[in-house]
Amino acid sequence: MLSLPVFRSLQLRNCDVNHRKTRFIVLVTLLLIAGFSATSLISYFVANHALQVHIRSNTLPLTSDNIYSEIQRDMLPTIIISSLMAQDTFVKAWILMGEQDSKQIVQYLKSIQEHYKTTTAFFVSASSHYYYHSSGVLKQIKAEDPQDKWYFRFSDSHDNLAINVDIDTADMSRTNFFVNHKIHDFDGRYLGAIGVGLSSSIVQEMIELYQTRYSRQVYFIDQSGNIALRGNYYQGVDNIRQAPGLSAIATRILTSPGGSYTYQRGDQEVFLKTRLIPELNWFLLVEQIDQTESQIQNTLWVNLIFSLAITLIVLMLIHLTISKYQQRLENMATKDKLTGLDNRQIFETRITQILRLANRRRESLCALLVDIDYFKQINDQFGHLIGDQVITGVAHFLKGKLRQSDLICRWGGEEFLILLPACSVEQGLLQAAKLQQGIESQGIDIPGKHIVVTISIGVSEYIYNESATALFQRTDQALYRAKTEGRNRVIQY
Numbered sequence: 001m002l003s004l005p006v007f008r009s010l011q012l013r014n015c016d017v018n019h020r021k022t023r024f025i026v027l028v029t030l031l032l033i034a035g036f037s038a039t040s041l042i043s044y045f046v047a048n049h050a051l052q053v054h055i056r057s058n059t060l061p062l063t064s065d066n067i068y069s070e071i072q073r074d075m076l077p078t079i080i081i082s083s084l085m086a087q088d089t090f091v092k093a094w095i096l097m098g099e100q101d102s103k104q105i106v107q108y109l110k111s112i113q114e115h116y117k118t119t120t121a122f123f124v125s126a127s128s129h130y131y132y133h134s135s136g137v138l139k140q141i142k143a144e145d146p147q148d149k150w151y152f153r154f155s156d157s158h159d160n161l162a163i164n165v166d167i168d169t170a171d172m173s174r175t176n177f178f179v180n181h182k183i184h185d186f187d188g189r190y191l192g193a194i195g196v197g198l199s200s201s202i203v204q205e206m207i208e209l210y211q212t213r214y215s216r217q218v219y220f221i222d223q224s225g226n227i228a229l230r231g232n233y234y235q236g237v238d239n240i241r242q243a244p245g246l247s248a249i250a251t252r253i254l255t256s257p258g259g260s261y262t263y264q265r266g267d268q269e270v271f272l273k274t275r276l277i278p279e280l281n282w283f284l285l286v287e288q289i290d291q292t293e294s295q296i297q298n299t300l301w302v303n304l305i306f307s308l309a310i311t312l313i314v315l316m317l318i319h320l321t322i323s324k325y326q327q328r329l330e331n332m333a334t335k336d337k338l339t340g341l342d343n344r345q346i347f348e349t350r351i352t353q354i355l356r357l358a359n360r361r362r363e364s365l366c367a368l369l370v371d372i373d374y375f376k377q378i379n380d381q382f383g384h385l386i387g388d389q390v391i392t393g394v395a396h397f398l399k400g401k402l403r404q405s406d407l408i409c410r411w412g413g414e415e416f417l418i419l420l421p422a423c424s425v426e427q428g429l430l431q432a433a434k435l436q437q438g439i440e441s442q443g444i445d446i447p448g449k450h451i452v453v454t455i456s457i458g459v460s461e462y463i464y465n466e467s468a469t470a471l472f473q474r475t476d477q478a479l480y481r482a483k484t485e486g487r488n489r490v491i492q493y
């Protein structure tokens, strides 16, 4: 018979197993979280860096090249027209002939404007200072007129070509993108400035188109860093030397024909690609705000949520698997393998609780010790396997006749112990008689056989404050008497 310390040790072992299980699950959780977080964060930083490098070294230069090609396509024709006008022999001859008939040059400028669909076409004479326009002779320019300063600045410069954005002399309400070309006679003497102009709104529309097409900010600066051309939505200052962030790299931008930069505008990081456009003598600036971080941050969150979901699934699977195996181990430790009844070890733990309850409530309790009669003969006659089936059959029979609250366990080889809580000895004897007579009349049916089986039962009533061992001993003595008095009977202690 097992003593109380053994059962206490069973309970402790159970506690220990649960503790280890929790520790294992916590450890796996930490490992999974650490692993997933580390891989997600590493991927985040690597992707962020790779994307930034990609934008700086591929996307932005490609955009800049594309925009440059588009500028050449969209604006260079205007430059070429001005250049052709400056080489025109009719124009040179007309000037050299003393600018006789102004209608001729006006007609010429008108046909240029109409044919090439420019906004304006003009010629300013170096000798007469007349401003000829497609609509007539507009005025005589004067060095002191601020509006005419462009001409004298251009005449004094060494450049043959100058582009500027200025108020249209023919229509003061309009700003034009002027392409001015110097015109020389056949001996290289300076004759004046000739060229065409496009409405700056057309040029702005072009820039906005580039911006929308490439989702970048596009603008032009002249050699001094002044914003020469920009889209309508440009919100920066007039010179890059005054722009926060940009001012620090302004000199580098203006002294290099092209480059890639990164600068900080407020809390945003901006990628910048610059390139000199020799035909305009301007720099093209293409900017992109670094949004890689926020895009990749979203991916990081998705990754982490996925990782969390996977961690939870893995933990659930681990919990279920461990619980299943724990349940199986518990069954192995607490159940009798042959009959499926509780085994003797676990039964005694329950007995302690039941006896305590009976003591507290002052309730009666009966113990029945059941033994199959002449079981050795059954084994000898039918073999051990049939013997096993008889034990199982008796166990099922007994279990089937008990209440939900009654307890039964396999006590030994062919012995069963039954506890009947809240049961007087009279009721216990009645129940024992029912079991003994029931099995005798019913026997045990196994496939192909009917075996007549009888049982002997010892019955004893629990005495308050009595130990479980004392109760078992008395019940055992009653059973012994049932055996010695002829078997197949119920004897009360």
Ligand SMILES: Nc1nc2c(ncn2[C@@H]2O[C@H](COP(=O)(O)OP(=O)(O)OP(=O)(O)O)[C@@H](O)[C@H]2O)c(=O)[nH]1
Pocket: 338, 371, 372, 373, 374, 375, 376, 377, 379, 383, 384, 385, 386, 387, 388, 391, 412, 413, 414, 483, 487
């Ligand atoms: N088949 C089988 N036999 C078992 C098992 N456990 C014990 N036995 C056998 O059961 C027999 C019990 O024999 P005994 O203790 O002499 O008792 P008995 O033959 O039933 O005689 P009484 O109890 O005096 O009526 C022994 O031969 C054991 O080997 C078991 O799990 N399976």
